Amino acid sequence: MSFLTPIALPSLPTEVLEIILTHLSQPDLTQCVRVSHAWNKALVPYLWRTLAIHSRHSLKRFITNEAQQALRRNATFVRELHLVHKALYDKSLPCRKTLISDPGVMLLEVYTISLFTNLRALELEPVRLVRPNPEFDLEIFALVRQNPHLRRLLVNVKMDPKTLINLVTKHTPHLGDLDLVVSWRGDVKALLDCLPECIRTVRLRNVVHDAPSNAQGKTSDASDASTTLARHHHALESLHVAGNLAGKQEEVLVPFLESCSPKLKSVGGTGGGMGSYFFGNARIAKILSNLGIVCKELSQYTLPNNVSDADLAELIAANSEWTNIELYTRQVGPQAAAAIVECCEHLEALDIMHNGARGLSGFHLQAVLGKATKLRSLQAHWLLNTDKITAMNILSSQWATTSLEHMDLKIEVQRAIQASRSVQRQVLRRLGQQKKLRKLVIGGMTTDLATGEFVHQRDCLEMTLESGIDELVDLKNLEVLDIHHMDHRAGVPELEWMVANLPRLQILIGMLDTLRPPSDEVREWLSTHRPSWR
């Protein structure tokens, strides 16, 4: 350190200067480069590292003579290029003609952005959707070819499938991040299998798998022989695939996943309503489980359309850490039901709402209630038309959870027996112990077994003070109580009780659609005290 000359920022060692620069934004740098010759010389290369012009405002300033001349001088510093405006590309980035001769690409003269040869990152985005333009494809192709150090590629322009595959597999040996935003139709398997070994993240946001069908295990071209060599995608950390794999997710994903290492931490790809391909398939789920990736949420959207009971059971059993099982409209047969009970220890939400579950009975729900210590939500609204959850199911064992917030299921309680009110009270006491309960739905039509018609529940809770509604006194968080289409006997005293004891109750449903018409008393009470309750 000399005593005499003051230390100037531009003369700091590069590694130190770069640390300072990581805290400065590009706009900050535009001020810095005007400070002095020394500052200008040192900092212009850093200012020009990223060329990302997103607004018309910036674009206008970029197509000035001064900026264009500066571009020619400084293009060599550009490491990251976002091509957003085609106008930008056409009008203001100097091009030269080049010849493309590459296997798979016709011999063609194209204009390319000749200046950029140092790119590490390239983002291709249209402002408006651009129709597929083969020449534009080839220009991009040429641009990528002249930037062998490219590590990150985001493609949001329509591209010919073959061109894209050649692009990312043959000409970007250092590619670390591929983000394919635009909808792309092509051989997804080929795309994945040929990605460079050093790839770290892959995101295919909307692909449609379209490949000529091969004989089992054989590849179609002799020239693809090199791709049958096993590539180890040992650096892959994240894989997201969404779109339509035409039912071929095993064929497309399994070989690729088998080439990955435990560095793979994140997989997924919901979107476009097509769901994730990773956890809806038992074989794929198993491979992921071996890599340490465990799916916690099973939703009907992750399942193929006609999954059999045995397949569903296998899928559920492949993973014992489910926190959410939401099958809503899906059939749950006996094997799958048993699997749910087996794997429900970590379950927080179980949703088997819809009519059609055959094989999942009240006994299964009883078992889940006895095992799932973290259960917050249990929804089985239509489920138990035939196999109801009975008072006995509810009462026969302790519930493992005290965190229920949402319960939706019909409870069968014999009314004709002498002990009915005592049993009802006990059932309500059980419900009353779930102090976090916010939404309680025990109403809803049931099916007459003989006729198959929808009818009111008859063997149900009376919901009166004599039969134990006061056991719900601790449900201070209850916001919704639904007792519609039940033959309950709640009247004005019960309504008064609710107002006095359930301070948060905003929605009450079921006073006006009882088996017998509601009394005038009830109607009047409701209209004067709680018009929103019905």
Add this chain to the structure above:
Amino acid sequence: MPVTLTSLDDVKFTVDKEVAERSILIKNMIEDVGESDSPIPLPNVSSAVLKKVIEYCEHHRNDPVQVQDETDDPRKRSNDIEEWDMKFMTVDQEMLFEIILAANYLDIKPLLDVGCKTVANIIKGKTPEEIRKVFNIVNDFTPEEEAQIKKENEWAEDR
């Protein structure tokens, strides 16, 4: 276990080994030399600066050692400098840069980071004229030259 450090201008400072080893350079030198009483020469650091560096290391002697993270987000935030460090860094500019250079030489990453953040915070949000004022820099651009540079880089001004 005390360790003696000798500055550029031959001033000796005795500090605890634990404090001295906040500097990876010194830590490695100690490991190479082994148990020895001879002072460690630091010919690149003047006594005034070394005093400040030691003050920092004493205050932070119990901090956990930072792990080198290769995948750090390059867009780091400048606003998380703790209060003591901020007061510590309120020095004249020459000292500020000297501390940064010393932290770089001695390989004391947290001190280097704080110093660099401090400099960045000084620069942020200022016009060229304001930057010149703060760093005592002579403007060696003609008005025409400066206007030209402004036009060349204006596209990058808004974010």
